[in-house]
Amino acid sequence: MVEVPEENTTIATPVVASLSSLLTLALILFGIRMHPRLYPKVNVAATDYLITAALGGYNHEIAYNNSKLAAVYLANKIERDYGAQGLHSTSLHPGAINTDISRNIPPEFVEALMTNPYILKILKWAEQGAATTVWAAVGKEWENNGGKYLEDVREAEQGEDDGQIFGGGWVKQTYNPEEEDRLWRASLKILNLEGEA
Secondary structure, X not given: OOOOOHHHOOOOHHHHHHOOOOEEEEEOOOHHHHHHHHOOOOOOOOOOOOOEOOOOEOOHHHHHHXXXXXXXXXXXXXXXXXXXXXXXXXXEEOOEOOOHXXXXXXXXXXXXXXXXXXXXXXXXOHHXXXXXXXXXXXXXXXXXXXXXXXXXXXXXXXXXXXXXXXXXXXXXXXXXXXHHHHHHHHHHHHOOOHHHO
16 A cells, blocks of 8 residues: 555545556547537536437437547546646547447447448557557556547547537547536536545
């Protein structure tokens, strides 16, 4: 067990002290691009997985996309608040990979995705999709560094904010400190840790 000096104690200190080289990877598909058309903000207050009357019930696309944007927000927040303490976090897009994640999604939806010409441009085998994740975890350029959005084994550039859900790069909602802070506070509340940070 690593001893943590009392004067440096924060909510992240035990994690930073014992896992100082941890790189938190928030694996992102194209959810961050799809999000703004459907919701202006991540619904951090919802505990019902976005079941809303306006949408006629649970929508797996919206839930998935919001979960990906929330993961980006948490990665950004962790880097911003705890990067100086040695806890680094980044997010990435591994590419479109046909995995078992689609097991509960209607087959016709999966078929439509896997034959979409935009998806075909970013479609990868699992091994290819792992490349950016491995690079982010062990690449020298990411040692003591984080807070970036990566794709295709490189730091992503700003993409065109054209509403195209399968486009490359990061878009304006990828970095939103106000929403990142709001999600962090809501997460602490859900975990009964409101007074901890």
